[in-house]
Every structure is written in structure tokens, then in C-alpha cells.
Amino acid sequence: MATNHVERAYRAWPILIRRAKAKRTIEYGALAEKLGIHWRPVGNILGVIQDYCLDEKLPPLTILVVNKGEGTPGVGFVAWDVDDLETGRKMVFDFNWSLLPNPFSYAQNGDTELSLARRLVKAPQSSAEIYSKIKVRGYAQIIFRKALLMTYESGCAFCGMTFEEALDAAHIIPWSTASASQRLNPSNGLLLCSTHHGLFDAGLMTVDRTNRIRYFDPDAKKCVYTNADRRLTIDLHRQRAFMPKDSKYWPSEQSLIYLETKVAWGDLG
Numbered sequence: 490m491a492t493n494h495v496e497r498a499y500r501a502w503p504i505l506i507r508r509a510k511a512k513r514t515i516e517y518g519a520l521a522e523k524l525g526i527h528w529r530p531v532g533n534i535l536g537v538i539q540d541y542c543l544d545e546k547l548p549p550l551t552i553l554v555v556n557k558g559e560g561t562p563g564v565g566f567v568a569w570d571v572d573d574l575e576t577g578r579k580m581v582f583d584f585n586w587s588l589l590p591n592p593f594s595y596a597q598n599g600d601t602e603l604s605l606a607r608r609l610v611k612a613p614q615s616s617a618e619i620y621s622k623i624k625v626r627g628y629a630q631i632i633f634r635k636a637l638l639m640t641y642e643s644g645c646a647f648c649g650m651t652f653e654e655a656l657d658a659a660h661i662i663p664w665s666t667a668s669a670s671q672r673l674n675p676s677n678g679l680l681l682c683s684t685h686h687g688l689f690d691a692g693l694m695t696v697d698r699t700n701r702i703r704y705f706d707p708d709a710k711k712c713v714y715t716n717a718d719r720r721l722t723i724d725l726h727r728q729r730a731f732m733p734k735d736s737k738y739w740p741s742e743q744s745l746i747y748l749e750t751k752v753a754w755g756d757l758g
Contacts, residue, residue: 492530493601498537499593500524505538505550512582514553517563532565539568541592544627548580595622602628606635609673613737617670626664633673634658634680640738641680646730647694647702648721650682657686661744675733676741684721694722695752698745700730705754 508515521528535551542550549568569577623629637658644651659679671677688694693705707726
């Protein structure tokens with residue numbers, strides 16, 4: 490069974506918070522002992538916490554974990570200038586961590602991003618319940634993307650490209666306005682390559698109710714196009730999108746209504 494570093498981060502979080510409140514550091518070995526594990530995986534656990542703090546623009550909490558006898562973080566620490574540890578630690582000590590719930594609580598019973606994504610795919614109607622477990626947008630986005638990779642069989646809905654490294658989970662109804670049940674539901678998303686994600690978010694490409702791709706300038710009157718530009722946009726106009734085999738993952742009625750109100754050009758009928 491693969492090690493669940495997020496579940497361990499859930500257990501490490503309160504230990505580090507207590508150290509921050511006490512204005513004290515902790516050695517790698519001591520943290521490992523409190524977690525009941527060998528010291529070697531501690532760096533992976535701290536990486537999860539460090540990424541969260543960076544994403545959420547929080548003080549560098551993992552600065553408190555130091556090498557024995559040296560008093561400095563390990564080589565994996567990148568959240569603060571190691572030549573100015575005093576300032577970074579002061580930020581951590583002065584921050585009111587009690588305002589934050591444990592961001593990894595969704596993993597306390599062994600759940601992972603992958604297991605939650607599989608649950609979403611199996612039962613999309615559980616999206617609101619799953620979302621309630623996750624308090625961090627970044628992790629919710631990871632789960633949403635994994636679910637779309639499964640339902641779209643790792644292919645861009647517009648061009649079919651299957652390099653997973655370049656595939657994004659695009660919300661149709663944006664995160665900021667989506668309901669709890671829509672934020673993780675595959676039917677409020679499209680799996681798109683980075684290029685088509687950008688064009689979709691800019692309102693230049695969309696899909697209609699027949700699952701056909703629409704481009705805002707099919708007659709090439711509004712832009713100067715290279716051959717590559719045409720292949721990525723005009724040539725796809727009115728082509729059928731690569732949708733999941735199961736129609737329950739296709740854009741929902743609410744998502745389609747949103748698209749029709751968002752796109753102010755052309756006839757999407």
C-alpha cells in the first residue's frame with residue numbers, strides 16, 4: 490500500500506502549530522518519533538505542508554523543523570530565504586494559527602485525492618459531501634482534475650491531446666460562483682489542454698448543447714492567423730467535442746445555461 494503523506498501531514502499539522510504557539514523549533518527525528526514513523530519520510534510530509542503554505546500565502550510553517558545540532562531546515566525547505574531564518578520564524582511565531590482548521594482533515598481516515606476522485610466518478614451526486622471534507626481550494630482542484638482525467642479518459646475535449654502533463658480541469662461555472670455541489674462535479678467541467686483552457690476561459694471557444702465546439706471567429710475576420718492558429722481554433726469550429734462515454738459526465742443543464750449567457754457572440758443553437 491502506498492504511503493499516504495497527506496494523512497501524515499494531517500497528524501503533523503497540530504504538532505507544528507503547537508510549536509509555533511510555543512515559539513519553538515523541532516528536530517526531524519523528534520517529529521518522526523511523535524508521528525511514530527522513521528525520520529526519512531518526514532521530508533515528504535513537510536513538502537505537503539510547505540506546498541499548502543506557499544499556495545495559501547501563509548508564513549513558512551515548516552521552517553520550524555530543523556536538523557539536529559544545526560538548527561536549520563533541510564535541503565527541501567524552499568519557503569523562505571535560509572539566510573534570514575530569524576525573520577521567517579518570527580512570522581510563523583506571530584501568526585494566529587488558531588484561525589485555521591487543519592487543511593488535511595479530509596485525509597484523516599486514509600482518504601487520498603485519488604480515492605476521493607474515484608468516489609466522485611462513481612457517484613457524482615456526492616460532490617457536495619466530498620467538497621465539505623476539503624477546506625483548501627488547491628486540493629479540491631487536484632481531486633476535480635483527477636476525476637476529469639478519468640471521465641474524459643485523459644483527452645482534451647477540444648483537440649483530443651492526451652499528454653496528461655498539459656491537461657487542465659476547467660470549471661464551466663467558475664469556482665467563485667459555483668455551488669458546493671458544482672465545484673467538484675464532473676458535469677461542471679471540461680478536461681482541456683492548456684491552450685484550449687486559456688481560449689475557453691477567455692470566452693473565445695466554447696461548446697454548445699449538441700457538444701459541438703464553437704469558435705468566436707470562424708470566418709477569420711477578426712484576427713490574423715498562422716496555420717497553427719487555424720488548426721487550434723477555426724478548424725475545430727463545429728467539430729464534435731471529445732465527450733465522456735457516459736453522458737452523466739457531460740456538461741449539465743446549469744453549466745450549458747451559464748455558457749450561453751457567458752458567450753455573447755454567434756448562434757449556439
